[in-house]
């Protein structure tokens with residue numbers, strides 16, 4: 001079992017933005033989802049864990065080893081798929097993967113060939129291996145991103161917003177691939193897509209303004225709201241009224257009508273219907289109570 005321990009991690013950028021504010025969390029094998037709105041600090045945490053930037057203070061331990069004191073030890077067991085993978089040169093997936101494998105220190109040619117071929121197959125890119133990566137679709141590029149992150153058999157994979165811009169079929173294929181990988185290593189998935197976390201992750205945390213607000217198992221966190229979520233379709237005027245009067249956690253336009261979800265122990269008002277909570281309700285409930 002691998003273990004990543006983050007202790008009292010803080011990071012302030014030179015412009016004064018405190019992107020990480022005393023974060024402590026322990027993560028073990030499996031898929032770990034990190035949810036939070038734009039600007040919450042997810043990417044800052046991912047980049048710090050991937051050792052692309054230094055933390056201001058705090059400790060990161062991987063399997064008991066202090067990562068910041070011995071960065072080369074974690075680099076050798078780390079795979080990282082950034083939010084934007086940059087521009088690909090006009091070379092084939094096969095050649096590019098082979099080249100990245102060399103950079104990752106896999107110097108034995110036979111071993112490299114075996115790993116590159118295996119990963120192209122695992123990510124369903126084998127038949128497209130001779131095509132240039134820059135000609136790939138968004139989903140294929142993301143799968144290529146995972147193939148390169150998996151080179152060197154890492155024990156920790158960090159994936160930042162991987163399904164943004166993918167169509168539903170490509171998204172499914174990508175998520176299935178991630179969940180296969182997540183069985184034996186730690187996979188940290190940073191996203192603002194609540195569904196991705198619910199479908200895939202056994203553990204999760206919600207982050208906002210540089211802090212971890214809550215962590216746990218997605219289904220258990222969701223059921224902590226059992227009996228407390230109420231829904232009603234409302235007009236614009238009613239929306240304002242209810243926002244003042246009740247703990248409205250979300251409002252959504254559905255087929256031209258506004259559907260609100262409110263959190264309350266008992267029936268909040270006439271016309272509200274009790275519904276089973278979703279992880280999205282838990283997410284909005286957490287963010288709403290934090291903002292108050």
Ligand SMILES: Nc1ncnc2c1ncn2[C@@H]1O[C@H](COP(=O)(O)OP(=O)(O)OP(=O)(O)O)[C@@H](O)[C@H]1O
Nearest residue numbers: 013015017019036037038039040041042043044045
């Ligand atoms: N290099 C930087 N210099 C200064 N401020 C930064 C830098 N990178 C991020 N920030 C700021 O730090 C805060 C956290 O940003 P971060 O990108 O980590 O959030 P995020 O949760 O990943 O958001 P998003 O989903 O939009 O990527 C934001 O206020 C952002 O503007």
